[in-house]
Amino acid sequence: MLFFTQCFGAVLDLIHLRFQHYKAKRVFSAAGQLVCVVNPTHSLKYAASRCAAVQASTEQGILPPCHHHGEAVHDPQLVPCTCPLFSCPWEGHLEVVVSHLRQTHHINILQGAEIVFLATDMHLPAPTDWIIMHSCLGHQFLLVLRKQEKYEGHPQFFATMMLIGTPTQANNFTYRLELNRNQRRLKWEATPRSILECVDSVISDGDCLVLNTSLAQLFSDNGSLAIGIAITTSKVHSSEAEM
Amino acid sequence: MLFFTQCFGAVLDLIHLRFQHYKAKRVFSAAGQLVCVVNPTHSLKYAASRCAAVQASTEQGILPPCHHHGEAVHDPQLVPCTCPLFSCPWEGHLEVVVSHLRQTHHINILQGAEIVFLATDMHLPAPTDWIIMHSCLGHQFLLVLRKQEKYEGHPQFFATMMLIGTPTQANNFTYRLELNRNQRRLKWEATPRSILECVDSVISDGDCLVLNTSLAQLFSDNGSLAIGIAITTSKVHSSEAEM
Numbered sequence: 001m002l003f004f005t006q007c008f009g010a011v012l013d014l015i016h017l018r019f020q021h022y023k024a025k026r027v028f029s030a031a032g033q034l035v036c037v038v039n040p041t042h043s044l045k046y047a048a049s050r051c052a053a054v055q056a057s058t059e060q061g062i063l064p065p066c067h068h069h070g071e072a073v074h075d076p077q078l079v080p081c082t083c084p085l086f087s088c089p090w091e092g093h094l095e096v097v098v099s100h101l102r103q104t105h106h107i108n109i110l111q112g113a114e115i116v117f118l119a120t121d122m123h124l125p126a127p128t129d130w131i132i133m134h135s136c137l138g139h140q141f142l143l144v145l146r147k148q149e150k151y152e153g154h155p156q157f158f159a160t161m162m163l164i165g166t167p168t169q170a171n172n173f174t175y176r177l178e179l180n181r182n183q184r185r186l187k188w189e190a191t192p193r194s195i196l197e198c199v200d201s202v203i204s205d206g207d208c209l210v211l212n213t214s215l216a217q218l219f220s221d222n223g224s225l226a227i228g229i230a231i232t233t234s235k236v237h238s239s240e241a242e243m
Numbered sequence: 244m245l246f247f248t249q250c251f252g253a254v255l256d257l258i259h260l261r262f263q264h265y266k267a268k269r270v271f272s273a274a275g276q277l278v279c280v281v282n283p284t285h286s287l288k289y290a291a292s293r294c295a296a297v298q299a300s301t302e303q304g305i306l307p308p309c310h311h312h313g314e315a316v317h318d319p320q321l322v323p324c325t326c327p328l329f330s331c332p333w334e335g336h337l338e339v340v341v342s343h344l345r346q347t348h349h350i351n352i353l354q355g356a357e358i359v360f361l362a363t364d365m366h367l368p369a370p371t372d373w374i375i376m377h378s379c380l381g382h383q384f385l386l387v388l389r390k391q392e393k394y395e396g397h398p399q400f401f402a403t404m405m406l407i408g409t410p411t412q413a414n415n416f417t418y419r420l421e422l423n424r425n426q427r428r429l430k431w432e433a434t435p436r437s438i439l440e441c442v443d444s445v446i447s448d449g450d451c452l453v454l455n456t457s458l459a460q461l462f463s464d465n466g467s468l469a470i471g472i473a474i475t476t477s478k479v480h481s482s483e484a485e486m
Binding site for chain 2: 150151154174183184186189190191205206210212213214215218
């Protein structure tokens with residue numbers, strides 16, 4: 001009996017995901033984009049202790065381990081780096097971080113310059129991460145959506161794009177995140193950050209797309225948030241010149 | 244001597260404003276938009292007491308005075324409304340709210356569907372308001388930028404556009420606010436709210452453009468924030484259909 005109940009639950013979940021996928025596809029349909037359903041990947045259970053460590057080392061004038069900007073190394077693939085996920089102690093070279101993320105953290109990798117990231121279960125308590133890798137224009141990018149309580153009792157959503165490469169390589173690209181629902185539209189456009197910088201510091205600086213819970217709810221549909229993502233090569237370094 | 248010092252100060256202020264105006268114009272130059280320097284208009288010194296009054300009346304099931312949606316009145320100009328500014332006890336009809344804002348609060352009115360709002364002195368402590376009226380497409384709109392501490396000790400900036408008209412009239416328009424600086428771009432697009440709804444409730448709901456202080460600083464230049472504003476008539480009610 002329990003087996004049948006579980007099977008029925010699984011079928012219902014599949015129908016629900018399929019329905020969400022269909023709805024997100026309808027919203028972003030004109031662009032014919034790939035829709036990727038992203039479940040929360042990461043409980044950040046050691047977040048507080050790593051935060052404290054980063055804080056302490058910064059106060060002592062020591063760079064935290066993820067700040068190996070290392071442009072002096074000639075082959076960017078051999079720059080040492082840490083895993084961008086908060087609670088993971090892994091360290092290695094840039095060339096193997098993608099396989100580490102896929103194998104250890106089971107993070108999906110998607111192809112295409114324009115995709116739709118559909119984050120499910122937005123109601124889950126902070127801290128929670130939704131992460132995918134995105135392969136386009138000859139590089140791999142990491143999209144991180146994080147629910148975090150920067151101000152106690154007030155969770156916010158932070159979304160940023162990191163290049164799995166050096167800061168110099170990152171400067172060649174521009175990414176755009178777009179939310180569109182309920183007669184409201186929000187677009188954020190910036191240069192991706194290098195994975196050699198901390199995701200955590202990008203988020204704590206607030207230099208990314210930031211959503212209060214109320215706005216995230218307005219853009220959500222049935223507990224899922226669809227974010228349109230586009231990556232292009234930067235033609236000019238100053239986007240002001242484009243306006 | 245004091246007179247000369249004051250004169251010199253005034254000339255320096257003028258040069259500074261002119262320089263900011265020139266810089267904002269350069270950023271938004273391609274569109275040939277009108278740049279309007281907006282000084283803080285409003286100290287909100289009675290904010291706490293009015294907040295408390297609104298809170299109390301809502302808890303007692305009484306609508307606060309600014310919630311006269313009043314679509315039953317046939318001539319929209321005769322709908323009763325209150326002054327949208329926080330500390331002002333004025334009440335009157337929609338048809339005279341523009342002259343009240345101009346005469347009592349000295350709020351500028353600008354012409355044109357696309358303008359640049361250049362808010363000065365962003366460093367001033369919360370609560371602070373920057374307000375202009377904007378006349379286009381046969382209607383008057385009110386742009387409110389407010390610095391407010393929704394979470395104690397963490398001021399945020401909230402920007403919204405209100406139509407000086409009824410909610411039904413407001414549904415015919417779409418407004419866009421755009422920030423563009425330091426290789427970052429943020430766009431917010433929505434239907435304006437009617438001035439018959441509280442500006443305060445729009446801001447407390449967070450259903451507007453919200454900036455944390457760190458992001459506001461990234462978009463600011465020398466303490467001033469340039470916001471590109473565009474108003475259009477809504478062709479379709481659901482903006483999802485446009486994508």
